[in-house]
Amino acid sequence: MSATVLYSENIYPDDSVERRIYGPGVRVIFPGATAGLADLPDDACAAAEGLMILRYKVTAGDLARFPRLKAICRMGVGYDNLDRAAAAERGIMILNVPDYGTTEVADHAMALALSLRRGLLLHHDAQRANPAAPWRTIEDPLLRRSSVQTFGIVGMGRIATAVALRAKAFGFRVVFFDPYLPNGVELGLGVERAATLPELLRQTDTLSVHTPLTRETRGLLGLTELSLLPRDAVVVNTARGPIVDIDALGTLLKSGHLAGVGLDVVPVEPPVEPVPELMRAYRAREPWTLGRLIITPHSAFFTPEAWQDIRVKSAETMRAALLGPRPQNVIPPESD
Numbered sequence: 001m002s003a004t005v006l007y008s009e010n011i012y013p014d015d016s017v018e019r020r021i022y023g024p025g026v027r028v029i030f031p032g033a034t035a036g037l038a039d040l041p042d043d044a045c046a047a048a049e050g051l052m053i054l055r056y057k058v059t060a061g062d063l064a065r066f067p068r069l070k071a072i073c074r075m076g077v078g079y080d081n082l083d084r085a086a087a088a089e090r091g092i093m094i095l096n097v098p099d100y101g102t103t104e105v106a107d108h109a110m111a112l113a114l115s116l117r118r119g120l121l122l123h124h125d126a127q128r129a130n131p132a133a134p135w136r137t138i139e140d141p142l143l144r145r146s147s148v149q150t151f152g153i154v155g156m157g158r159i160a161t162a163v164a165l166r167a168k169a170f171g172f173r174v175v176f177f178d179p180y181l182p183n184g185v186e187l188g189l190g191v192e193r194a195a196t197l198p199e200l201l202r203q204t205d206t207l208s209v210h211t212p213l214t215r216e217t218r219g220l221l222g223l224t225e226l227s228l229l230p231r232d233a234v235v236v237n238t239a240r241g242p243i244v245d246i247d248a249l250g251t252l253l254k255s256g257h258l259a260g261v262g263l264d265v266v267p268v269e270p271p272v273e274p275v276p277e278l279m280r281a282y283r284a285r286e287p288w289t290l291g292r293l294i295i296t297p298h299s300a301f302f303t304p305e306a307w308q309d310i311r312v313k314s315a316e317t318m319r320a321a322l323l324g325p326r327p328q329n330v331i332p333p334e335s336d
Helices: 015-023 042-047 086-090 101-115 119-128 158-169 185-189 197-202 245-257 277-283 304-323
Strands: 003-007 024-027 051-055 071-074 094-096 149-156 173-176 208-211 234-235 258-263 291-296
Touching: 003 015, 003 042, 003 304, 015 024, 015 304, 024 042, 024 304, 051 304, 071 304, 086 094, 094 304, 101 119, 101 158, 101 208, 101 234, 101 258, 101 291, 149 158, 149 197, 158 173, 158 185, 173 197, 245 258, 245 277, 277 291, 277 304
Parallel strands: 003 024, 003 051, 051 071, 071 094, 149 173, 149 208, 208 234, 234 258, 258 291
Antiparallel strands: none
16 A cells, blocks of 8 residues: 655654654655645645645645545644535545644643733733832732632533643632533533533633634634623633634723633734734733733644654554544544
8 A cells, every 4th residue: 555645834854753654655745845835846736645734724726736635634633724615525534633732732721821810920010010019919800719710611622621620620610611512521520511601601710712613613702702701700712713702802801801811822823914902902011911911822732742742643643544444533524
């Protein structure tokens, strides 16, 4: 058996790891520097049976360049940058790598939540001001004991499960909403479950978002939904930017309804001008954002170990799809 796998982005220094995993029967094509799929050589696209994608988008028009394509592997957890409907029409499998970076993203979500809830950013900004703030505590709605708070989670997959266990360890009462999980999941985790999203939001002091981005979840948390959170709540999003209305976050943070916001993702990445008002105010260090808003550049997944996991696990996933014994991590088209 043989196959050809094309890596669309030049992200690793060599192909030694890939050749070891695929074996001698697989041709691995690494590109030079590229800015998108349009930069890939025609002959490489024509030969490719497997396509590896990290950041690039794949549209129906792009797929026309790949007549032999059998599988696309998104080298990460999310797959919203792939046109799944167009791939399904061609019978092309969509694969992902769901088991990398789980601990990193969970740690990052908790770091954002705790940094805000312990007032670390409030003190950070106050102590580096000129003149520095007095050497004393700050009384602010952000600061709450963990054990008096409800930690709400939207979506309960691998990462969210890791977050729930961490939040429990810090003493939070943990409640989640996920309509697709069977009854009893909450019992195995030792947490509570909300029957509806509004029910979850109304009781949540610190909210962490962990659902994938689909047609159903795009815009899931808008101004109406976020306004259901109790006053002085904190919102953390390490999932996908378009799930949460960033303008609504800005409105509620500026008004004081939200006490803090932590974002690892924004609707357009990398951000382009004009950026959302929340990001503009953050960059301008407007007073209502100081100590209350943290933005990181979609970096929650990253450690050197996780970066290596992406490389190894994505190659293993593609090999299983093309050479067997059976495909793994296949995203069904009807799950959108």
